[in-house]
Amino acid sequence: PDTEQSLFSVKDVSQNNYCLIILLFVSETVKCVLHQSHSFITAEVAAKSQQSVQGMLYAKLMRIAQWELNDGVVDIVTLQVDHVTTGIQMIHNVWKIPLQFTLCLIFMEMLIGLSALLPMVVLILCLLFTSWLLH
Numbered sequence: 001p002d003t004e005q006s007l008f009s010v011k012d013v014s015q016n017n018y019c020l021i022i023l024l025f026v027s028e029t030v031k032c033v034l035h036q037s038h039s040f041i042t043a044e045v046a047a048k049s050q051q052s053v054q055g056m057l058y059a060k061l062m063r064i065a066q067w068e069l070n071d072g073v074v075d076i077v078t079l080q081v082d083h084v085t086t087g088i089q090m091i092h093n094v095w096k097i098p099l100q101f102t103l104c105l106i107f108m109e110m111l112i113g114l115s116a117l118l119p120m121v122v123l124i125l126c127l128l129f130t131s132w133l134l135h
Helices: 010-015 017-064 071-090 093-134
Strands: none
Touching: 017 071
């Protein structure tokens, strides 16, 4: 009995530049769609949390002080709530950026070998030098 063989192997696909271009296009399209969806959901959650936190703070301030709120207190509350919502939107980058950087470095190492590590070494040295200059 003959065993069926696939038309394309992983090696054939990885060496064909047209397949790699199509794969890159599809992956970037999926990435953009997922990023847009994530941004929408994050903005929605941030807006809802901003409303609820601001409502709780205003209610607490009205119970503590029976007098009318002055503009300074309102500005501070609004500023703090804006900081919280910005933190909610940016927390996603804590894991996303190192993961993307690591995956890019792995793929570059697979394609061009150890010479992919040289730009990383230069980048780390530049970061260390810049932090040294700032102190």
